[in-house]
Amino acid sequence: MVNPVPFDALVIGGGLIGMLTARELHREGLRVAVVERQATGGESTWAGGGILSPLHPWRYPDAVNALATWSQAAYPDLLAALAEESGVDPEYRRNGLLIVDGFDPDEALAWAKRWQRALELVDDRRVRELEPSLGVEVQTAAWLPTVGQVRNPRLGRALRRSLDNLGVTVLEHRPVTGFVLQGERIVGVETAEGEIAAGAVVVASGAWSGTLLDGLGLAVPVAPVRGQMLLFHAEPGVVSRILLDNARYVIPRRDGRVLVGSTMENVGFDKSTTAEALAELRAAAARLVPALAHYPLERHWAGLRPGSPHGIPYISPHPRIEGLFVNAGHFRNGVVMGPASARLLANLVLGHEPILDPSPYRLSGNIDPDQPKPS
Ligand SMILES: Cc1cc2nc3c(=O)[nH]c(=O)nc-3n(C[C@H](O)[C@H](O)[C@H](O)COP(=O)(O)OP(=O)(O)OC[C@H]3O[C@@H](n4cnc5c(N)ncnc54)[C@H](O)[C@@H]3O)c2cc1C
Structure with missing residues (x-):
């Protein structure tokens, strides 16, 4: 039987967060596409320092430390797997x-x-x-x-080649301009070259995520x-x-x-x-x-870091639109929080037991306009 929806999941944004999320969803057996407005890995993912720890970790909320801790444990195996899948060494170095x-x-x-x-x-x-x-x-x-680091541009390249080798579709130079809805359910995205249908859509568009989501009537404070x-x-x-x-x-x-x-x-x-x-x-x-x-x-x-209140990312279903998810707002710690954020988002898409309590990262239906601005 021909499946009318080409992709089970479509990720908007080919930065570190989007590519890690796509890899997780692919590992769960989904047909996944990443749609990127430029080339993958060229924005904050390229520009960052790659320190695998928040800078003064004791000054961060538990929600940040929980994601960082999970990721730090996962990184050695993940980086080895990426190097194997891609042939690119992300230059993991544990120099403290x-x-x-x-x-x-x-x-x-x-x-x-x-x-x-x-x-x-x-x-x-x-x-x-x-x-x-x-x-x-x-x-x-x-x-x-024990604090380590990776070389961001190399991590971006490793992730991209890994996705190519695993068979994930990556569409570059294709800005997403809007969402295609049927009632309160998302069924795809709009691009200049037409609509792309998908069963689930993940906004992982870094600093641009707030702007992209604005059109859906919920101001998500990522800037x-x-x-x-x-x-x-x-x-x-x-x-x-x-x-x-x-x-x-x-x-x-x-x-x-x-x-x-x-x-x-x-x-x-x-x-x-x-x-x-x-x-x-x-x-x-x-x-x-x-x-x-x-x-x-x-x-x-x-x-441009994707700033969010207290630096806590949104890893969440959209509160009103069925099938729409957000993985954005990682601010200064996207590299160190990335693997856990991607796994948690995949858990939520698939309805699996989550690796961490998802409540600190949830988008509520009425975001308090007085809550702290991205910081
Ligand atoms: C100077 C600096 C230093 C940093 N140092 C560290 C560090 O040491 N450790 C650490 O953990 N973190 C660090 N960070 C933070 C980290 O780099 C970010 O949190 C992380 O890269 C965010 O990844 P992302 O995928 O969400 O965003 P991005 O890498 O910005 O990716 C978002 C992607 O979405 C695409 N996009 C946007 N809109 C659309 C659209 N409409 N359609 C299609 N695609 C779209 C963009 O083109 C982009 O490729 C640093 C950041 C900076 C800037």
């Missing part, structure tokens, strides 16, 4: 996170105990052993030895927060740990390149870079790792 700012040590220790995470308070002497290149004086630092980043062409060994000092961090990649980030700017959908951010991030780089001043700046870019 050293936090050298004036954090609250009691809060940090309480978090580590509660979430059973390796965290050591270390003095200046130990800090120098861990990171001889550090340029700032430290009294007490937090050392999280862009710009982050600018620098890349230095350094050499292996110049810096070896991920370093965090207040809002500024340094991420050493395996080949010696070093990322320095990142700003937080509410400037709408504007991805331009600024001279102010360049000067400020350069100064932060030279302060944290003075040796970086001797290496060329290779690139300066900006990306």
Whole structure:
């Protein structure tokens, strides 16, 4: 019998969240398509730092820590599987996170105990052993030895090739312009090249998700927060740990390149870079790792994080439209929360037992207009 609906599930957005979600739904036996307005993996997924931990994890709500914890456990196997499926190495590196700012040590220790995470308070002497290149004086630092990182553009490429090799349909350069409804049920999406029918639709459109969903009469507060980043062409060994000092961090990649980030700017959908951010991030780089001043700046870019209230993503059925789901609003932690978010969303689509309590991520029918703006 010919099936009248070509896809069981259609995912709008080929970023990390959309591609991971598509992979999960495919693994469950569904015929899946990803529809992307540009090329896959080119937005926040490309621009991010790839640290596999929230920056000061004790400052985040449980809802964020729960997704991060699940994903951290899943990442080693997932990355190995992706490398196998795609032939692309996402450069997973577990080189630890050293936090050298004036954090609250009691809060940090309480978090580590509660979430059973390796965290050591270390003095200046130990800090120098861990990171001889550090340029700032430290009294007490937090050392999280198990924190890892991935190289975002490579993770994006690995996911894309994996989808191709698994047989998931990926339609690029195809912006979704609207939804096709029959009464209160979604039956597909509209694009400039016509409608695409699907049994279920997942909005995983990053910072654009709020705008896309606006037309359905429910304001979903997901909005862009710009982050600018620098890349230095350094050499292996110049810096070896991920370093965090207040809002500024340094991420050493395996080949010696070093990322320095990142700003937080509410400037709408504007991805331009600024001279102010360049000067400020350069100064932060030279302060944290003075040796970086001797290496060329290779690139300066900006990306748009999908901001949401308290940084808690929406992983949820739409409260009014049957068959429509949302997986968006991962803000600063989309890489570290991605695998759990994708698995949870697939659980909800399929009606399976959820891996985590879905209630903190649920879209309610009447979002309080006074609730915090994306932050
Ligand atoms: C500077 C910076 C540093 C970061 N560092 C980290 C970090 O260290 N660790 C971490 O965990 N997270 C980090 N993040 C956050 C992380 O990158 C994001 O949370 C994550 O990439 C979000 O993925 P996404 O798939 O939701 O969004 P995106 O990657 O933006 O993907 C959304 C996709 O949807 C597509 N789309 C939009 N509208 C439509 C439409 N109408 N039709 C079809 N397609 C559409 C877009 O083109 C895009 O490809 C960082 C982000 C930035 C910007």
